[in-house]
Amino acid sequence: MTVIKIGLVDDHVLFRSGMKALLKENKKYSVMLEADNGEDLIKKLNKSTLPDVLILDTQMPKIDGGSTAKWLRNNFPQIKILVLTHQEDAETVLTMIRMGVKGYLLKNSSVEEFSDALLKVANNEIYYPEFVTRHLVHNINIDYNLAKLNSREVEFLKLSATELTYKEIAEHMCISSRTVEAYREQLFEKLQIKSRIGLVLYAIKNNIIEI
Known part of the structure; x- marks a missing residue:
């Protein structure tokens, strides 16, 4: 079994001790x-x-x-970051996402949710709870000049970043639900993405969407 090496960065020694004890219970992790x-x-x-x-x-x-996440992105981008904090305001959340963190979790989360988030991040997946995706959706503006997609793809991407269902997106774009599904699958394949939130995150990282 490959052991996943963990680093803890927190100015509260007691909190770090608790995290270390929790992680020690699982043999797949080593602090x-x-x-x-x-x-x-x-x-x-x-x-x-x-x-x-x-x-x-x-x-x-x-x-x-x-600042730490920014430094890591520039110097050791291979290190995956899971944020564990009390802060859930939009400014902090969006700043950390811009820095490329893989996961964002509050310190009052359950042990089960923390375990799930850590495993996903360790496997190079993304873990953002509902309040994080809500901040993303509510703080999005698209710059069409920066987009490398055609106008209809950009329109679909913009609507995908709202709370509209795919059926409602089809109605808004005056196309069939099947055509919307085709747009979605084309973008998934073109961008190598597997989910709706993945489309939004790709657009943010590539300066198609500004938050």
Whole structure:
């Protein structure tokens, strides 16, 4: 069994101790690094033994979570980040997503949800709970000049980032439900994406959508 190496970055020692004890119960994880903040993490990271997943808080002294995630994206993009924080405001959530974090979770989440999120992030999947996707949907504007898609694909992408059902999208675009399904499958195949939220995230990362 391949052991997944975990790094903990949080300025609360008691919280880190609790997380370490929780992770120790599962043999597939090994906590190999702890840091008080981003500055401490940068000092402790060893290029030869990097963690697979970093569990990162957002509010920390010296170098906070957002700046830490940005530094990691530029220096060690292979490290997957799961944010674990008390902050659920749109500004913080969207900042961390722009920095490429794989998962975002609140500290009052259940152990089961945390375990699910950590496993998904470790497997290079995305884990965003409902409040995160809600922030994404409510803070989207599309710049048509930046899009590398045709106008109808961009229109479909924009509507996919709303709360409309696919049937309602078809009505809005004056096309059949089957045509909407075709647009969706074309974009899934073209962009190598498997879900509706994946379309939105792709557009954000490629500057088609600004949040």
